[in-house]
Amino acid sequence: MSNSLIIGQYVPSDSFIHRLDPRTKITMIFLFVIFVFFANSAASYAWLTAFAVGIALATKIKIPFILRGLTPVWFLIIFTFILHLIVTKDGDILFQIFSFPVYSGGVIQGIAISFRFFLLILVTSLLTLTTTPIEITDAIESLLDPLKKIRFPVHELALMMSISLRFIPTLMQETEKISKAQASRGVDFKTGPVKDRIQAIVPLLVPLFVSAFKRAEDLAMAMEARGYQGGEGRTKLRELKIEKRDIFSFIIFGLVIIVLFLLRV
């Protein structure tokens, strides 16, 4: 449980996609999300889908596993499709469901929009499936580096993300411990009227907050004691490096986008 929290949705593997620099992946996915909205013909949708599925296959993650990760959003995709089926009134009436006429325009639009949804969700989830949150944190720090010029605390933000990721499992255990300790003193979290149960949150939260702040203080003191001076002149445990495969994938991506614009109507 706590283990799955640190790595998030990450599935370890040694595929080409896994080994790409996280910055390459973030940039390409960001661009892909924008270009998905440019698709406007069946051919362009098919092209983007082929590309997205190609990447999904290249990750070497089992397809059922990827699809299972999409379960929370299946509802959204299907809901969007049905919405368009019922509401849009273009073209000819194809058939009727419970006296609701279904128009051909509705079917086409429904498919197009839910496909766009599907593409967006598939590609964005591929990032978090192949990259650990820590790698993404490093990449964000590096990508936002130019913002340091306007005195935006990029390094500090990345450090906060790492601290937060590190302490989520610890605080989870702490919460469990406190809730058990309070239950043994007779606090009832599970039964009784709603009012009582909302009140039962208080003896859980006060110790949790105090302990979280205490930990923050200890950590800050440890940092001060070791002479923490902010990001200036700090070296890194994990260095990011752009390699040949990153440049190669940027070229491929560029070609995909050019073809996309040729396929547009």
Place this chain on the structure above:
Amino acid sequence: MKLRAIDITLSGMFAALMAIGANITSFIVIGGVPITLTTFFCILAGLLLGSRLGSIAMIVYALIGLAGAPVFSKFSGGLSVIVSPTFGFILSYIIVAYVVGKIVEWKPSKRNFILAALIGFVINYVFGTNWMYFSYKYLAASDAISYSVAWSWMILPLPKDIILSILAGVLAPRLYKNINRNMIVLKDKSIA
């Protein structure tokens, strides 16, 4: 913007607390409904850390969620959350913590703590619901979800969130005193 080590650790820790708040139902069950305490924790972030650190903590929370850590409600996370209609609520936490912090920094009285918490709650609902409405309208490209329908979805959790916001306003001064008593670093400079 100069951030001390304690500012960094406090914001990071509060982002971690948000993750606990989002999934507190795995520890306590209230009425069988999957409740989250994110709004509650977010208001507390503004009240306890102040506008600057509070909003930074919320940015950190949103970022680690988007980076794939399952910190949002129902242990969800990942970049695909951006497409979900409820993403507006996550964004609204940043504004909520900022505004709530500003109010109590302006005049830290017991009454203002509760007032700030309620204002924070209103911002959260207005921003989140509008985002939901517009994301259905543009992303799903459909007019079928009218403005009033979007709001009607929010009626169910409404009473619970009002009660929790008031509780946050009442609890914050108590927590603040308790934390201040236990900590050395913070004593010289007040945070709320």
